[in-house]
Amino acid sequence: MITRHPDVFGAGEHQEWEALKNRERAKDTGVLTGLTKGLDPLTRSYRIQERVASVGFDWDDARGALDKASEELEEAGNALDSEDFIEEVGDLLFACVNLARLGGSHPTTALERANSKFVGRFEKLESLARKKDIDLSAASLATLNKLWDEVKSEERQ
DSSP: OTTTOHHHHTOSSOOOHHHHHHHHHHHHTOTTTTOOTTSOHHHHHHHHHHHHHTTTOSOSSHHHHHHHHHHHHHHHHHTTTSTTHHHHHHHHHHHHHHHHHHTTOOHHHHHHHHHHHHHHHHHHHHHHHHHTTOOGGGSOHHHHHHHHHHHHHHHHO
């Protein structure tokens, strides 16, 4: 009880509750024991990484996670035309979740922001296309990319 409530019992420096539970769990069974399988994959990955980090299996900072994500991106690129591709993309996603965590963000928050930003930009792209009388379904990728760049440029101003 005292080790779980250092703030109440004055047992020294305050420790995060989840990290404390993870260390205790690691002593009894295993650090990943009891991890809920019903979580969405991004949250599950985040929790896995939190738990292993609580026993010291972690990068020193976000730079290490970024380097690992870069390595995994290269491996995914090398596997584009192979049956290993899905495994490599999974490794890349796992590394990106770790990068988000070490950068101070939950991956679902980061992804939702990216989704919102993309949707907003695409809606502006559609509006711009209407103003220019461009049929999106008939437009070339080069035309769409040009519209996209215009939208991004307007956002920066």
